[in-house]
Amino acid sequence: MDEDERSIDELIEIAEEIPERLGLAEGMAGIRATARGEGVTATVDVQGMLVGLDIGGQALALGPEGLAAEISRLSAEAGTSALREGMRAVTAGCVPQVAAAVEEALGLDDREPAERPAEPGRPSRRPSSSDDGDSDGFVLSPV
Secondary structure, three states, X not given: OOOOOOOHHXXXXXXXXXXXXXXXXXXXXXXXXXXXXXXXXXXXXXXXXXXEEEEOHHHHOOHHHHHHHHHHHHHHHHHHHHHHHHXXXXXXXXXXXXXXXXXXXXXXXXXXXXXXXXXXXXXXXXXXXXXXXXXXXXXXXXX
């Protein structure tokens, strides 16, 4: 077996340069995912932080508890999508064994989640306020 002649300091320096060379950190920071439903559009980043929220007039009819539940559901849905996109970036930037270990630790698999079944008499997704021309809602945008 060949021995690596590089010092610990050299290996640390190489490791610190890898993210910069791959652009992985910048790419991960730019990942966003959006989920729409019940008059609400939620956008989150790869860490699951809510970075955009659009609440249309029809969403206000859900009441406080229903609206909170819908925002929570959509945030989780968008967060899962963003995390999957982030895993695609990680997979592209590392060896398959590392990507598989991360996916296993996060409880992810390669399949996209199935769409939630609609409640009787209700469509599973409604267009956001920007899609249906409803201007009675509001939009939360990043500052």
